[in-house]
Amino acid sequence: MIKADGLAAGKGVTVCVSPSEAAAAIAGIDGPLVVEQRLVGPEASVIAICDGRIAVVLPLSRDHKRLGDGDAGPNTGGMGAVSPLSDLPDDMAGELLNRFHLPILRELAGRGTPFRGALFAGLMLTRDGPRLLEFNARFGDPETQAILPRLAVPLGPVLLAAARGALSGLARLPTLPGAAVAIVLASAGYPGRPTTGDRIDGVAEALTGAALVFHAASRAVDGGWETAGGRVLAVVGRGADLATARDAAEAAADRISWPGMQRRHDIGASPPVAAGAAR
16 A cells, blocks of 8 residues: 555555556655555444544444446545445444544543544454554545434534533434435546536436435536536435435436536445555
8 A cells, every 4th residue: 555645635545456556656656655554345434523531423334435436446535435334333333432432532631632523433344353544533525425314313412512522422323214325426537637617417306306415516606506626516315225225326316417527336336345545
């Protein structure tokens, strides 16, 4: 794994399968870099809301980082997400919280710098169990778009309690039955230099079914929308199970278009086998 040493908007890692690929990746990085062991297995995103001492976990999710179907192409900031996970059920969230998040909270509090906010653990589910790839001090994208529709309680009071250092109750927030699948729609050129200013068609039509459309790199113009960056929209389908939610997301995403739009068509079809992450 060849990684740029620093923030890279999800695009600073190259998964190498040969020495020549590693050499090319190293040559392409202008600045400090990190070489890491390649881990194999599906990833999982575990986001906890923290008040400096304790934490409560959001539903578990999985991001799909590669640009193309079948995990082909370069890494991106995320091309889609699913929740829940068949290989890591939500009821394991408490165990993961104790193993990964709470030790960090105790250490930061002991240093006099207690952490309040969203603490994102990116895990790799290896043969030897979950391994921590990274922590981020924020919500995940596009994981959050798939997570929030599953919550059975309002998130606002939880965030306020965390800000006040007054979280209490369960280690995991209760969830609604069913699943959610988020499909990211990206501009031509992403994850390199994306094209912008393209007229977006079909957003209103996508909202006629059981789907949500989250805006990211879009801009309102003349009563409609145009692209304004790389990952433009996230279309979220909900359903009784992952297959139903995926069908709803696919149907809604099919209604949206603009010149050169990129998307994956296998989000939620099967767990991706990734080999590392950088954000």
